[in-house]
Amino acid sequence: MDLMSPMGRTLRRITTPLLAASIVVTLAGNAAAAADDEPRADAAMAYVGAHQQANGSFPGFSAIGSTADAVLDMAATGYDRVPDAIGYLRRQVRRGNITGVGLTAKVVMAVEAAGDDPRNFGGENLIRHLRRVEGPRGRFGDAAVFDQALVILALRSASVTPDALALGWLVDAQCPDGGWQFDHPHRATENKHCRDVNDPSDFFFSDTNTTAYAVMALHGIATPYDPFAFFTAIRDAAYHGWGYTWGFRRTDANSTALVIQAYAGAGKIVPWRGARALRRLQYPCGAVAYSFTKDGRRTGRDVGASIGAVLGFLRKALPFDPVTLVPPWATSCPAD
Numbered sequence: 001m002d003l004m005s006p007m008g009r010t011l012r013r014i015t016t017p018l019l020a021a022s023i024v025v026t027l028a029g030n031a032a033a034a035a036d037d038e039p040r041a042d043a044a045m046a047y048v049g050a051h052q053q054a055n056g057s058f059p060g061f062s063a064i065g066s067t068a069d070a071v072l073d074m075a076a077t078g079y080d081r082v083p084d085a086i087g088y089l090r091r092q093v094r095r096g097n098i099t100g101v102g103l104t105a106k107v108v109m110a111v112e113a114a115g116d117d118p119r120n121f122g123g124e125n126l127i128r129h130l131r132r133v134e135g136p137r138g139r140f141g142d143a144a145v146f147d148q149a150l151v152i153l154a155l156r157s158a159s160v161t162p163d164a165l166a167l168g169w170l171v172d173a174q175c176p177d178g179g180w181q182f183d184h185p186h187r188a189t190e191n192k193h194c195r196d197v198n199d200p201s202d203f204f205f206s207d208t209n210t211t212a213y214a215v216m217a218l219h220g221i222a223t224p225y226d227p228f229a230f231f232t233a234i235r236d237a238a239y240h241g242w243g244y245t246w247g248f249r250r251t252d253a254n255s256t257a258l259v260i261q262a263y264a265g266a267g268k269i270v271p272w273r274g275a276r277a278l279r280r281l282q283y284p285c286g287a288v289a290y291s292f293t294k295d296g297r298r299t300g301r302d303v304g305a306s307i308g309a310v311l312g313f314l315r316k317a318l319p320f321d322p323v324t325l326v327p328p329w330a331t332s333c334p335a336d
Contacts, residue, residue: 043286056088075113075322093122102147105154138165157319178230179206212258241277257312265317
């Protein structure tokens with residue numbers, strides 16, 4: 001139909017207000033759902049807090065890394081159990097247990113979020129440790145791509161501007177599909193997903209977690225390929241969130257939360273149903289499951305997934321300013 005014809009002009013007068021009203025309703029619905037996410041984050045944090053160990057740490061794949069991540073959650077929600085966790089991290093620094101630039105970077109972000117000083121923490125200057133290992137091409141020691149992004153975020157959290165070489169190294173590491181892979185920059189022998197199909201030892205594809213951290217680390221810096229096109233392409237069509245990588249695309253809480261943080265950091269609206277996918281993984285008591293089973297059920301209450309989900313619920317990109325601490329609140333989840 002010719003929209004300039006009388007019938008077309010009439011149709012346009014009718015449909016334009018309807019379209020505008022639809023957009024308003026959609027935005028209002030998104031705003032209402034987002035407002036519900038703060039109490040969701042609080043409930044997840046209460047569940048996580050109930051699992052803090054006597055020494056101040058939190059269980060997870062890596063006690064140090066999980067504790068550093070939990071400190072970020074506490075700083076974002078105001079959950080006042082930070083001193084115990086920071087005390088644990090301080091002891092690990094003194095004992096020489098914080099090894100590698102990636103783990104050091106996580107601790108730096110936690111220390112900054114807790115209002116402590118990473119330049120004098122456990123008798124060490126953690127910022128100096130990171131800066132002095134930067135190589136002539138901008139790579140921090142033998143950092144994987146994942147770790148390079150973490151170090152840049154850690155320096156920014158401590159009000160240190162990463163130099164152009166460090167940022168450029170991460171930009172150049174991008175895969176042609178728009179993502180980044182965990183271990184090393186894209187190489188000529190690899191496909192667009194950063195995997196060399198002729199090398200059986202190369203099993204890393206571009207992944208959502210490394211890409212989310214890279215997007216946040218490179219905030220405002222142009223890259224050769226669009227990382228949000230990568231997020232669109234790799235998205236889980238069944239559950240509408242994000243999994244870890246190609247071939248493992250089923251929605252999981254940690255990956256979905258990180259992608260949401262990347263969208264938030266770039267000032268972009270999270271795709272439709274993206275945040276809902278994370279909400280669906282949360283139990284009524286606050287705990288979050290890692291993923292879904294084949295029949296669509298949650299896989300069970302998971303401390304690590306709950307730690308990962310908190311900043312996703314809050315749409316908090318790294319780094320961020322901490323909120324005022326308040327007395328901790330109790331969880332309604334049954335004891336594990």
